[in-house]
Amino acid sequence: MVTFLNMMERAVTGKPCSERDYDLKIFSAKVVELVKEYDITFDPSLSVPSDDSLADDVFKAGIDLYREVGTYCKDTERIIKFTESEIKAGLKNAPSRAIFGEELDAKEMVPRKPEDRTPPWCFIGAAGAPVSSEEILLSLMQSYGAIPLADSITTPALTSVGGVRIRPRSPLEIYGAIRNAVLAREALRRAGRPGLSIMNALATAESAPSLIAALHPQYGLRPSDGYLLAAMAELKTDFDRLNKACALLSLGGRIVGESGPVYGGYCGGPEGTAITSVAYHLMGILVYQATCHLVFPIHLKYRCNTTPELLWVISAYGQAISRNTHLLSMNLNYTAAGPCTEMCLYEIAARAISAVASGLSIEAVGVAKAAHEDYLTPIEPRFAAEVAHATAGMKRENADEIVKHLVSLYIDKIPDPPLGMKYQECFDVKTGNPSSKCLEIYSKVKKELEDLGLPIESS
Amino acid sequence: MSKEELFKKLSEAVIASDSQAVVDAAKQVIEKGIDPVEAIEKGLSKGAIAVGEKFDKMEIFLTGLMMAADAMKAGMDILLPHISKEKIVRKGTVVSGTVKGDIHDIGKNILVALFQANGFDVYDLGTDVSTSKFIEEAEKVNADIITLSALMSSTIGGQKDVIDYLKETGKRKNFIVMVGGGPTTREWVEEIGADGWAETATEAIKLASELIEKKK
Structure with missing residues (x-):
C-alpha cells in the first residue's frame, strides 16, 4: 500500500519534467495513443451507451494512462508515478462504504452499478456558486437542509466578508472560510438537520491555511463532513493541495477527490476525456487517499456538461468505474441555463439520468455555470435529487431515449442560454418559498418527464 | 515548387x-x-x-x-x-497572465495560443502574476493590451487591482485591459472598468482586434 508519505517522497524525487512537456508530450500524447490502441469511439447518436465492452475498455485505458503519466507536482516540477500493482492494490483497498454526517442525519454512501436500483447518493446544493451576502447563504442553506433527499450538502461560496471582497491567500480568505463553515452549520441547525454532512463548507478556502484555520472544532465542522480536494487540470497537483490533504488525513477527515477534466483541453475529445476521468479516480486514491470521488468533465467552450459529448463522457466513465470497481463516485453537474428556466431543468434531468443509469451518484448543481452571483435556487438541486431517485433501476437504453429527447429541447440554446433569475427575484429570502412562476416551471417539466416514462415522486 | x-x-x-x-x-x-x-x-x-x-x-x-x-x-x-x-505589420502586442493568487492556466494558455496564431506579439507571464509585474512588462514591451485571467470567484479581485493601479498611477489610458475566466461576467467588467470581456478565447481575439482598431 502506498502511504501519503511514500507519495510525498515521490513528489520530491520523481522524474523532473517541465509542465509544458508534461501537458503536451506526456499526458496529451499518451491519451491520443490509448484512444487509438483501445479503439474507443464516441458515438454521437448515443448519450447513454449500453456497451459493456466500451466501458471496460475506457477503464483499462484509464489504468494504463495513470500508470504511464502519473500526477504532475507543480511545485517540484516532478512526476509522481505508481506501478500497476500499486494501482490495483489502491483500487482493492479503497473504501467501498463510508458514513457521512452524524446522529440522526448520518448516512452511508455505497457503490452502485449501471442500472442499479440502489438509490444514488445526492450531494445537494450550490456547488460552490457565488452568493453576494451572508443572508442569502443562510437562506439557501436552510432550504437545502429541508430537501428530504439530500444526503449531504454543497454550500455556496461567499465572495465577501463584511462587505470586503475576499482575496486569495489573505486573512480575508481565512475569515471567509470560517464564516462559510459557521453559517452553513447554523443554517442546517435551523433546518432541523444539524448532523447533515457539509461536504464543501470550505468552498471559500482556496488555500491550505484557510482550510486548516476553519477546521478548528469551534467552527462546527467535523471529520465526518467530507472535504472536497481538487486536482488541477490535467492530473496535476501542488503543495497547497497536498498540504490540505496532509492536514485532513491527520485529523481523520474524509477527503472527496475532486477533478474537472476539460473536454477540448489537453484530454482532447470525448474519448480522451472519458479515459482521463477514470485516471482521476486513481489519482484520488493514490495521491489524496480520497474516501470518495467527484469528477465533473466540463466543456471547454460552454463551461457546462450537458452537451451530447459530455453526457456520453459521463456515461462512459461512470460505467467504466461502476462496472470495474467498488469506488464511491459522484458526478457534478454544471448547467448552461440559469434558475427558473425550463432549459435549466431539462439539462439537470439529462445529466442526472445519464449519471445514475450509468452507476454514479450525483452532486447537484452548478446552475448557470456557477458563474453568476445569486443565480441559484433550492428548486434545481431538489429537482435533480428527485430525478436521480426516479432513475435508479432504469435500463441504459431507456435512459438514452429520454436523455436524447431532453437534449433536443435545449441543444440549440447552449451557446446563448437564458440566465434566468436571481434567488432574491424568484424566492422569498425570509421564508425560502418559491414564486408561483418558479413552481409552475418545475411542475411543467416534471409532468413532461412523467409523459416520457419517468414518474417522479415529490419529495 | x-x-x-x-x-x-x-x-x-x-x-x-x-x-x-x-x-x-x-x-x-x-x-x-x-x-x-x-x-x-x-x-x-x-x-x-x-x-x-x-x-x-x-x-x-x-x-x-x-x-x-x-x-x-x-x-x-x-x-x-x-x-x-x-x-512588419503586427496586429498588436499583448501581455497576458493569470492574476495574483490564481494558478489556473488552461484558459490563459488558449488565449495566448490564439493570439500568437492570429499574428499578435504575446508576452505570457504565466500564473499568479503580481499587479506590478503586469504593468512593468506592459511598459517594457510597449503593449497595446493587457489580458487578465482568473478562474476563481475569490481571485477575480486581482483584475480590479491591476485597473486600480493603472488609474492611480495615471497610466490607465496607455493600455487596453481585457479580462476573462469562469467567474467573470459583463457586470463585473462594468464594475471594475475594464475595456473588454469575452466568454470564449475566440471571441476575445476578435474583440482585441476591434479594440486596437478603435484606439488608433
Whole structure:
C-alpha cells in the first residue's frame, strides 16, 4: 500500500519534467495513443451507451494512462508515478462504504452499478456558486437542509466578508472560510438537520491555511463532513493541495477527490476525456487517499456538461468505474441555463439520468455555470435529487431515449442560454418559498418527464 | 515548387502543427527570394486562421492549437528577420497572465495560443502574476493590451487591482485591459472598468482586434 508519505517522497524525487512537456508530450500524447490502441469511439447518436465492452475498455485505458503519466507536482516540477500493482492494490483497498454526517442525519454512501436500483447518493446544493451576502447563504442553506433527499450538502461560496471582497491567500480568505463553515452549520441547525454532512463548507478556502484555520472544532465542522480536494487540470497537483490533504488525513477527515477534466483541453475529445476521468479516480486514491470521488468533465467552450459529448463522457466513465470497481463516485453537474428556466431543468434531468443509469451518484448543481452571483435556487438541486431517485433501476437504453429527447429541447440554446433569475427575484429570502412562476416551471417539466416514462415522486 | 505551392505548404503545415515542415517551407521562401510578407499573409496566417476556426468548432483541441501556434512561431522566426522594420505589420502586442493568487492556466494558455496564431506579439507571464509585474512588462514591451485571467470567484479581485493601479498611477489610458475566466461576467467588467470581456478565447481575439482598431 502506498502511504501519503511514500507519495510525498515521490513528489520530491520523481522524474523532473517541465509542465509544458508534461501537458503536451506526456499526458496529451499518451491519451491520443490509448484512444487509438483501445479503439474507443464516441458515438454521437448515443448519450447513454449500453456497451459493456466500451466501458471496460475506457477503464483499462484509464489504468494504463495513470500508470504511464502519473500526477504532475507543480511545485517540484516532478512526476509522481505508481506501478500497476500499486494501482490495483489502491483500487482493492479503497473504501467501498463510508458514513457521512452524524446522529440522526448520518448516512452511508455505497457503490452502485449501471442500472442499479440502489438509490444514488445526492450531494445537494450550490456547488460552490457565488452568493453576494451572508443572508442569502443562510437562506439557501436552510432550504437545502429541508430537501428530504439530500444526503449531504454543497454550500455556496461567499465572495465577501463584511462587505470586503475576499482575496486569495489573505486573512480575508481565512475569515471567509470560517464564516462559510459557521453559517452553513447554523443554517442546517435551523433546518432541523444539524448532523447533515457539509461536504464543501470550505468552498471559500482556496488555500491550505484557510482550510486548516476553519477546521478548528469551534467552527462546527467535523471529520465526518467530507472535504472536497481538487486536482488541477490535467492530473496535476501542488503543495497547497497536498498540504490540505496532509492536514485532513491527520485529523481523520474524509477527503472527496475532486477533478474537472476539460473536454477540448489537453484530454482532447470525448474519448480522451472519458479515459482521463477514470485516471482521476486513481489519482484520488493514490495521491489524496480520497474516501470518495467527484469528477465533473466540463466543456471547454460552454463551461457546462450537458452537451451530447459530455453526457456520453459521463456515461462512459461512470460505467467504466461502476462496472470495474467498488469506488464511491459522484458526478457534478454544471448547467448552461440559469434558475427558473425550463432549459435549466431539462439539462439537470439529462445529466442526472445519464449519471445514475450509468452507476454514479450525483452532486447537484452548478446552475448557470456557477458563474453568476445569486443565480441559484433550492428548486434545481431538489429537482435533480428527485430525478436521480426516479432513475435508479432504469435500463441504459431507456435512459438514452429520454436523455436524447431532453437534449433536443435545449441543444440549440447552449451557446446563448437564458440566465434566468436571481434567488432574491424568484424566492422569498425570509421564508425560502418559491414564486408561483418558479413552481409552475418545475411542475411543467416534471409532468413532461412523467409523459416520457419517468414518474417522479415529490419529495 | 511554385510560390503558390509554397504558401499552401506553409498553411497546411501550420494546420498540421508540423513545425519542421513550416521551417523547411519558410527557408525555401527565403532561398527563392519570395516576398516574406506575402508568405506570412498567404501562408502562415491563412493556416492560423483555419486553425482558429477548427478550434472554435471543436474540430481540434487545445494541444493541437498550442502546437499549431508553435509551428506558426517557428515560421515567423525564419521570415521576420528578412522583412524591413517598416514593413512588419503586427496586429498588436499583448501581455497576458493569470492574476495574483490564481494558478489556473488552461484558459490563459488558449488565449495566448490564439493570439500568437492570429499574428499578435504575446508576452505570457504565466500564473499568479503580481499587479506590478503586469504593468512593468506592459511598459517594457510597449503593449497595446493587457489580458487578465482568473478562474476563481475569490481571485477575480486581482483584475480590479491591476485597473486600480493603472488609474492611480495615471497610466490607465496607455493600455487596453481585457479580462476573462469562469467567474467573470459583463457586470463585473462594468464594475471594475475594464475595456473588454469575452466568454470564449475566440471571441476575445476578435474583440482585441476591434479594440486596437478603435484606439488608433
